[in-house]
Amino acid sequence: MSAEAVRVRFAPSPTGYLHIGGARTVLFNWLLARKTGGKFVLRIEDTDRSRHVEDSVGKILEDLRWLGLDWDEGPEVGGDVGPYYQSERLDLYQKYTDQLLESGQAYYALESAEELAAAREKARAEKKNFTYQRPNPLPTVAEGQAARDAGRQVPVRFKMPTDDILIQDDILGEVRLAAADVEDFVIQKHDGWPTYHFACIVDDELMGITHILRGQEHLSNTPKHVTMQKVLGFRTPRYAHLPIIFNANGSKMSKRDKEKAIAKGLEPPEIDVHDFRQAGYLPEALLNFISLLGWSAGGDREQLTLDETIELFSVDRIGATNARFDRDKLIAFNTDWATKVSQDRLVMLLRDFATINALPMATADDATLAKLLECCAGFRTFRDVQAKIGFVFTGDNEIEYDAKAVKKVLAKNEGAGFAMLEHLRAALGALASWDQAGIEALIERLCTEHDVKMGAVAQPIRVAVTGSTVSPSIHDTLLLLGRDKTLARIERAINLRAAEAT
């Protein structure tokens, strides 16, 4: 690594939520900045107005905050080389476009959309790849401007030099490309807005970016970028293209995986950071897991805190081969992390999960949430917690009884479970102290009196008060609910008997 202070950036286009691959890119850049005492810049690449999705910047910032990845410069934080929204930097791109036009290194391209479409069609008919053919002679700047003034849709194209292009990639090594493979590409659209390629290299220069870590899907853009940097006299940052992330079945992990699953009638997989947050994962687990998508700490060390990851991180340890997104491993990480974070943090994260899923649990006090978590020890994600203790927050009359559970636990053997509920109603109604010891003694007494096993007493209560056969221990279940709710639910369950009989 050079002695120069490291400046890295994450440059999302606001086209939706933060994708998990994008989160990996943020993380690696952020790690490099934190490891080297450098700066991590957040820049919003919002020049493609047609792909702009309302409020996606807000969502991206929110997900970054949830992950705990802070930025030193950028939206809401400011910095010396802003603005950090490209849509607010149009005059800067214009200045460099003018410079290239004046020096003859870019030109107004006068072909109409119809002419280009016809040329494309011709190439297709001849089974050739279409490449834009540079006009000869090139239109002059005056001709181009006159055409624009006359209302024609004229873009500016970069005049690609003929020297071969060499990219030094810190992961892939030397990547060499023939200049002829890159056509004269558009740097300014006809409406005066820059394309991604152009805005990106102007900003990387003006923002002093020293290292660019980004996905391998951008490798095909890099020859364009380094060539423009050379022509404009800009510095070329160090590039490192990160391995592509694949699903377990070998397909490339993409946003479209969700649509594909929905079309097949399947549960959509989590793809965006927000999906994982909503599904009840902890940021600690997700960060730890994505840090290993392409990078390794060495040895077989895998479970690392963020501080340990910073300590151990280096670009040298990022591999070139595809990374595999192993969901079972992520679940195992989450299960483990849930036992490692402090109780206060777990409560805070459970509340966040409940809030974004609009669950009634969101308004419970901290002590209640802590107790709930204790009752669900060993859970994999907060979804498990919700499945196990959601009943606490359901209205007594809104409990949905699982038909199979009612049949098996209450109605079977001529309604033995229903009969037990009647004994329980009387006994619980008269219980002097509603606490663990009292409840346990009561259940034991009923077992002896009726000569049955524990399950014959506990399961009917469980089904009566939760609607299902899954809940924390029976005393925890009843303590969480309190006497009134317990009795109201037992009453309601007893009334199911009439319906079962018909």
Ligand code: GLU
């Ligand atoms: N705005 C680009 C994207 O979201 C950034 C690519 C880059 O890092 O240069 O893919």
